[in-house]
Amino acid sequence: MMSDIYCSECDEDLASGHDPDCSLHATPETYKLTLCDGAEGQSIYLDDHRIAGPKPWGGGTVVKTWIVRAKDLKSAIERA
Numbered sequence: 001m002m003s004d005i006y007c008s009e010c011d012e013d014l015a016s017g018h019d020p021d022c023s024l025h026a027t028p029e030t031y032k033l034t035l036c037d038g039a040e041g042q043s044i045y046l047d048d049h050r051i052a053g054p055k056p057w058g059g060g061t062v063v064k065t066w067i068v069r070a071k072d073l074k075s076a077i078e079r080a
């Protein structure tokens with residue numbers, strides 16, 4: 001099941017005609033951050049790599065996907 005993909009900058013649904021002036025869309029390096037629902041709980045994926053939560057055995061459901069900047073991820077990790 002496909003979910004909508006949201007811009008992390010303005011939280012617009014990219015499938016429904018997103019603002020082309022949004023600065024995130026001029027950013028070449030981006031990742032997908034995805035929240036999934038599985039039988040054993042929720043999990044978080046970064047570009048198809050699970051980084052938190054249990055593996056959704058038997059297939060999970062995508063709750064929401066955001067497009068995020070590589071730069072913002074790097075800043076977050078450096079400050080952690």
Ligand SMILES: [Zn+2]
Nearest residue numbers: 007009010022
């Ligand atoms: Zn945007």
